[in-house]
Amino acid sequence: MFTGLIQAMGQANIGLGGVAIHSPHFLATVRPQPGDSVAVDGVCLTVARLEPWGFQADVSPETMARCTMGHPTAARTMVNLEPALRLQDRLGGHLVSGHVDGLGEIVAIKRQPRSWTVEINWQDPGFGRYVVSKGSVAVDGISLTVARCSAGGERFSAAVIPVTWGETTLKNRQVGDLVNLEADLLAKYSERLLGLKRPQTTSHQEQSISQAWLQEQGWR
Structure with missing residues (x-):
């Protein structure tokens, strides 16, 4: 991790x-x-x-x-x-597994007064569903915050501060270059869990929480 x-x-x-x-x-x-x-x-x-x-x-x-x-x-x-992250280390970026989801193409690089804006297209637009404004994405292993994204998330832009720009390979990238992309790990797990169907229960197993039920369980 x-x-x-x-x-x-x-x-x-x-x-x-x-x-x-x-x-x-x-x-x-x-x-x-x-x-x-x-x-x-x-x-x-x-x-x-x-x-x-x-x-x-x-x-x-x-x-x-x-x-x-x-x-x-x-x-x-x-x-x-x-x-790799050690258990006692601070989580200063976001959880990154190191398992690349796919490639992206840099479609624009813009110099701002105090930062740079990098715009990227997923080559596989299916991964765009994990991209949300102000969410996280790993670009060539760099934890970046999404500034803006298209409705489907297949195109997004990220603001890059001078420290990140100067201490990573982003400063060497050009329009048309391919980059490794990994979507937010928590987003992928959330989708998986929400997509699972709850097992069918019989009327005997199915219970609702009520005041009487809480008292039976020892709550007063």
Whole structure:
């Protein structure tokens, strides 16, 4: 589990079945160990081997197919890095699983007086139902707040403050670039739970809460 608060950037060299992350800063400050989980542009990967310059991780075909790592332009690129959340850590962003839902395309980047606005289209519009104004979304692993969205949520914009812009790969992105998107985890679980049908109960099992029932249960 992650929070979407990026702690370092690194250079990813993507090969057949794996990725090498060059980031001496991440290595020195986070001190990852083999077996640790790291979000790489929002994709949860496991550290396979440590190197003097960073670490290497294996990537499954399923992961490559769902994220920007499988895109031809991603063979050598800068990525956002975040170690897994510890139970005692503060949740400064939002709950991010590191399981990318799909890709989005940056359709506009606008410079504002004290921020930037990034507008993104889901490639699969079906995930737009999880996007709401003032809700959360992970863009390349970055926890962002939705400023505005279309009626179906398939297109949304997020305001990016200078700190986030300067310390993540967003400053390198251009219109037309693809990004990894993960919808709000709580929204997906809520949809799942609300969609489940309640089991049928017999008249014997079905009870209503009344004053008499509460007294029978020991409430006075």
